Amino acid sequence: MFLINVPVVVAAFISALIVAPKVAGDATKPWDVVSSFQALVALSAFVIAIKESAHAGQSWAVPAISLLVAILAGALFVRRQLRLPFPLLDFSIFRNAAFTSGVLAAAFSLFAIGGVQLATTQRFQLVAGFTPLEAGMLVSAAALGSLPTVLLGGAFLHRIGLRILIAGGLAAGSLAVLLATWGITHGLGWLIAGLALTGAGVGATMSVASTAIVGNVPVHRAGMASSVEEVSYEFGSLFAVTILGSLLAYLYTVNVVFPAGTSEAARDSMASALVFANEAGADGVVVRQAAGIAFDHAYTVVMYVAAGVLAVGALITGILLRRYGPGSQSSAYPTQH
Structure with missing residues (x-):
């Protein structure tokens, strides 16, 4: 069921290399690894909190802890984006x-x-x-x-x-x-x-x-x-x-x-x-x-x-x-x- 996607992805990857316009990267605007990690933790923890809440039963420890981690990582992510000259996510676009x-x-x-x-x-x-x-x-x-x-x-x-x-x-x-x-x-x-x-x-x-x-x-x-x-x-x-x-x-x-x-x-x-x-x-x-x-x-x-x-x-x-x-x-x- 999942492997059926593999040939589609391979075809799309090859097609992108052939058809997509070549655009050089801008070395003056660095990629912020810390921001990426914070976003990864925040989104992953939030997903875990949502999915575990669906069958938490009498124990809400895992979803509660996951939600706290998501909030903390999300707050740190937002704080960092507001201070960076080249943020990973510029909230002004919203x-x-x-x-x-x-x-x-x-x-x-x-x-x-x-x-x-x-x-x-x-x-x-x-x-x-x-x-x-x-x-x-x-x-x-x-x-x-x-x-x-x-x-x-x-x-x-x-x-x-x-x-x-x-x-x-x-x-x-x-x-x-x-x-x-x-x-x-x-x-x-x-x-x-x-x-x-x-x-x-x-x-x-x-x-x-x-x-x-x-x-x-x-x-x-x-x-x-x-x-x-x-x-x-x-x-x-x-x-x-x-x-x-x-x-x-x-x-x-x-x-x-x-x-x-x-x-x-x-x-x-x-x-x-x-x-x-x-x-x-x-x-x-x-x-x-x-x-x-x-x-x-x-x-x-x-x-x-x-x-x-x-x-x-x-x-x-x-x-x-x-x-x-x-x-x-x-x-x-x-x-x-």
Whole structure:
């Protein structure tokens, strides 16, 4: 599953060497190793804190310590950047509304699409009995839906403007997630249509998020801006898996109602309930139905949360980009394109 990426990376690496323009480095602006280490510690500790919080149980020592390390390393990083003549991250770039909107759009988009795909694949494998391949093909509707808007968004940016593509794309994605939720009660067609439209909305947003980010910093800050963009995408996915994945499991646990005599292990997860149901014979049918009802409820709530996050993202970016409507300049530095 992971090795399939290797030939793609090799091809991209070779292509970059051949096609990418050769740009000489600036030796007068040194790379600060200490800042890189501080950022590495802060981000890594924060990731550990988030992931460990999802299954901390009665011991919160690891996530608490990790969070303290992340805060300390982050504070030291910020303090150092404010004092360096050539910082690794210049916080002044966040003063640009278009840049900040692009960063937020990347995070909101990946949070929603990652959460929707995670919850949907689990729901249809555990409740509907889909194979992993079938569940993967189902959620691929979102990727297929994003293809046309990703290609056309950038092409028509100069006519449509950042505000409509970013805020409008997030808003359309929010409504589409709600439509996809109907698939549980109104048929699979609604789910597929909703996923495709979600991809279309989010695709329009992501098609110009990079332009909003890289196009609104000076040329010498382009690498810095790209790094910020990458981190925002990664954290959007991380929060989706951790927060929405944990919410899905929690809601299942607190809402499931089993008949007397059912193993407590079946309450821990839908997968455990299916194991118990398969071993219980005829009585397992009731357990399976109860688990399915609880998981469907949890899935619906998670989809509503994903839709709500997209709606909040649309509101925030819409306000930030109020001066970036149709015909407006999308980049503060157009000469670098």
